[in-house]
Amino acid sequence: MNSKLTFNKELLLALAGLVILIAIPFFSPGRVALDFVIRLAAFGLFATSLNILVGYGGMVSFGHAMFFGGGAYAFGLLMQKGGASIPVAILGAIVFCALLGLVVGAICVRLKEIYFSFLTLAFQMLIHSIIITWTSLTGGDQGLMGGIPRVWGSINLADTQTLYWFSCIVGVLCLFLMRYILQSPFGYTLRMVRDNADRAKFLGIDVWRVRLYAFVLASCFASVGGVIMALFVSGAYPEFSYWTMSGEAVFMIMMGGLHTFIGPVVGAGLLLVFNDIITRTTEYHGLALGVIVLLFALGFKRGITDFVVQIFQMIFKRGARS
Structure with missing residues (x-):
């Protein structure tokens, strides 16, 4: 019963968030806010999918x-060379990345810590080279x-407002699915493997299989972020698969928070804002961004949402004691 109530509560929160996002163009019809939210949908999914891992x-x-x-x-x-419709192309992109994630993950998840990290980097550089x-x-x-081509029937995703609504719906749906998966028995098994893999093995859990499933899921949701970005720029560029893009996703998680589900989305929004401001004010983009990330890492010592949650927990504990 509690799990059903939690599901209903989170579904209502997702629908409420979607309604607010859909209403934004009626109050802010300019392209700046719409473009920002479209990019946030793409990078928010990218960062949140990485946080599964x-x-x-x-x-x-x-x-x-x-x-x-x-x-x-x-x-x-x-879309360009296959003549596929938008839904078929989205499904094809997800299947492609699921298969890629299955192959890469089957090799990488056997390794631990730094070996896993650098082998994923090696595979990424291989894909980028191709x-x-x-x-x-x-x-x-x-x-x-x-x-x-961004027209499907009567839906024209070349129109900024239509693409905005499409990105909001897809983004909220994928975030809700990720949240649902992470709150499922599989999600708690993944946490158990993270905290103590040896104990999980002792309990009969196939650690390699759990990690592989997580890797494939993260790959699929990251691909949807890439689809939204491809629609936004009407193309695809090598920078999308370069190591600096992975670094930005790590920065998003660091700034937003590892331990709260919405943290990576907050971090993605912060990084987009910082990027927009820094590129307008200084040519030393990398240096300025590095300083900001250091301030978050050394000042908060955790992501901003983790910090806020900890503050509220301290307040509630004091209130309960009094």
């Missing part, structure tokens, strides 16, 4: 952008040029 699975991946970029390229190629060198298919360092 980092925060819930204890597996720090330095190569998660291979699935973000892989989803963007698979979607774009299916994108750069296979010019006839991917466009090389120029990316997929010529735009992606």
Whole structure:
């Protein structure tokens, strides 16, 4: 009964958030707010999917952008050269990244800590090299040029407002699905494996299989973020699968919070805001962003949502004692 009440509560929260997002264009019709939320949907899914591995699975991946970029390229190629409809292309991108995640994950999740991290980075650089060198298919360092068809029936995703609503619906749906999965028995098993893999093995849990499932799930949700970004820029570019993109996802989690589900989305929003401000005010973009990340890491010593949750917990404890 409690699990059903929790599900209903979180479903209502997701619907309430979606209603608020859908209403934003009626109060702020300018493109700035709409473009920001579209990018936030893409990067929020990207960062939250990575946190399935980092925060819930204890597996720090330095190569998660291979699935973000892989989803963007698979979607774009299916649309451009395969003539697929938008739903079929989205499904194709998810399946492609699921298979890629299955192959890469089957190798990587056997390893521990730093070996896992750097092997995922090696696979990412391999995917990035393929994108750069296979010019006839991917466009090389120029990316997929010529735009992606963004019309499906009467739905025109080339229109900013329509793409905004599409991104909000897909983003909230995927976040809700991730939350549901992480609150399921599988999610708690993943936490157990993170906290004590040896004890989990003793209890009969197949640790390798649990980690592999988490890796594939994270790959699928990251690919949806890549699809949204591909629709936003009407193309796909090698930077989507470069190691710096994975680094940005790690920054999002660090700034937003590892231990709260919404933390990576908050971190994605913060990083987008900082990026927009820094690029307008200084040419030393990397230096300024690095200083900000250090301030968060050394000042809060955790993500901002983790910090806020800890403050509220302290307040409630004091109130209960009094």
